Amino acid sequence: MDKPTVVITGGSSGIGKALAKEFASKGANVIIGARKKEILEKTQRELSAMYTAGNTVHSYELDVSNEKSIAGFIQNCVKDNRTIDILINCAGIAVCKEIENTLSEEYKDTAAINYLGTVLTVRHALPYIKKNAHSRIVNISSMAGIMGVYGYSAYTPSKYAVVGFSEVLRAELIPYKIGVSLVLPADTDTPQLVNENRTKPVITKKISGTIKPMTVEKAAQAIIRGIEHGRFLIIPGFESKLVYTLSRFFPGLMYAYSKFIIKRHIKKHTE
Template sequence: MGKKVVLVTGVSSGFGHAIALFLAKKNYTVYGTVRREIYPIDGVNLVSMDVTNKQTVINAIDHVIRNEGKIDVLINNAGIGIGGPVEEFSEEEVDIQLRTNLIGYVNTIQAVLPFMRRRNKGKIINITSLGGIMGLPFQGFYSASKFAIEGLSEALSMELKPFNIHVVVVRPGDFHTNFTQNRKLTKTIGDETSPYYNQMRTTLAVIESDEQKGLQPEYLAKKIEKIVRKKHPKFSYIVASPEQRFAAILKKFLPQRWFFNILGSHYKIS
């Protein structure tokens, strides 16, 4: 049957790096995408791709197919975060947030599906976020992008059932990666005249501290490997600290306003 071929997007740091490295150690054939030159990752075949550029996505997937003849698992991971109040996002900021986190996943999914359908086999794992099941203040468009992937994945899982292709969403809580330092911010952060100035600074400090105190990406990589191995995976997995898993349960069962109040007070919304 040969080794499973796994394609992971965004392996230059954080989750992507940890997942690619771990899967390679576990003897999968791993292709990891990068959009700039990076140090080699042990056992990982690097391939160039900017997820927002469809042609580079098609080229990268063709490259894997030419080499391996198949892609068993696609792990959509490459993503960015832009922080700021919804009111003050520029059109460009909205565009780049959604183009990367939503259209970027769409691009790889559309490019890989013809090959998975042909074999009547495959698995697509979409990394979303707890922010994809609860709207996070000052991360409104980030949450929008992740909610969108959640909806898309639900629809896709039904469309792809006849083709024996599994769709899975993995929702991490806060993890310690480069995501925090890579986060872009709206101009609000330096604009004392903004009505959101103080609140954004206060809330951003909570967000950043949660992430920096978060779990290590290797923990997620292990969970992902189990999902890759599973014949019949669930549709969704939450990978988070016990407190954050509890928050997901509260979101499901509490009256919505109560939940918003609890989440708002965590983020020091006054």
């Protein structure tokens, strides 16, 4: 594909920003969308400095919890006869607290951004994506989207939903020769992880502490390799692939491990 146009939601920080930089370095045209204007503009400046003649970078404010904002963003993406060759849905939030400590609004916001934000972005972009055979939609879920982890009662269901949506989307787009990729990253060193760790229960930290957070650069490189190879399932990192395999083929083992961590923690703090 000659100088594809890559549209990335949540492209101003974290994995989205790292993906934008990787695609920029490969000569692609990049369009990013995010909520925070100042961070968005800063990222655009960084991307613009990487470009050579003939390439473009654009950024537009985007709130994926608001359908009107999504519709406006997509219209901005396709103006001046631009195409959408690759759509990457990175926008998301993470809330990690026990159920009793998670607010009703946090459940609603997590579902609205992580799941509905992905669905509605795809729906508004699809008429334009269909114009280009062999284009691709990439949805970012999480390792927490395939297993229930203590403390993620808001986050995990929203990412499970992205998995199911991506599987349906993959089937429905077969007639149009449009590819779909589902990304399952584990903990990645992002601003979102920093915020998440502020409220993360000790038990959750013990369970997730078995895997060292991956850098956003390595995660982005793994995702792009998966896209280039046309893979549906993209799991960055060897340790994440191992956890995926164990959770898929030995689900009881993963539950037993979590149960062991939880019981040991309870015993330690009740003795």
